[in-house]
Amino acid sequence: MTTKYNIIHNYVLQEAKQLVRFAIKRGWMSYPPGTQLDIEGDPIPNLDTEEKTSSPITPELCNKAFVLRERGMKLDDIALACSVPRGSIAYIISQGHEAYLLRLRIDPNSTKESP
Numbered sequence: 001m002t003t004k005y006n007i008i009h010n011y012v013l014q015e016a017k018q019l020v021r022f023a024i025k026r027g028w029m030s031y032p033p034g035t036q037l038d039i040e041g042d043p044i045p046n047l048d049t050e051e052k053t054s055s056p057i058t059p060e061l062c063n064k065a066f067v068l069r070e071r072g073m074k075l076d077d078i079a080l081a082c083s084v085p086r087g088s089i090a091y092i093i094s095q096g097h098e099a100y101l102l103r104l105r106i107d108p109n110s111t112k113e114s115p
Helices: 004-026 059-070 075-082 086-106
Strands: none
């Protein structure tokens, strides 16, 4: 048994294309600049472009974050010092800690500052 919400929800999804067209004709919304449109005015999907995402997370950065945390810095301050988002600093510190533990297993005389 479907509820009233599901019926309304499905109806809106079926009518979404027409609702977007209506809103664009009225000037309430628009497509992003540079969007190519077909004859009917619908956007042509661009599926060929790949976004190149570069990760700022390097072993040196992880080591730096781990050392700063070991020295007692707060997470906010470490994120600012490493120029990374606040939400990913715990992951970066943990990667630095894992690298440090691996170095200790290989060479017990290594230090935290070792690359």
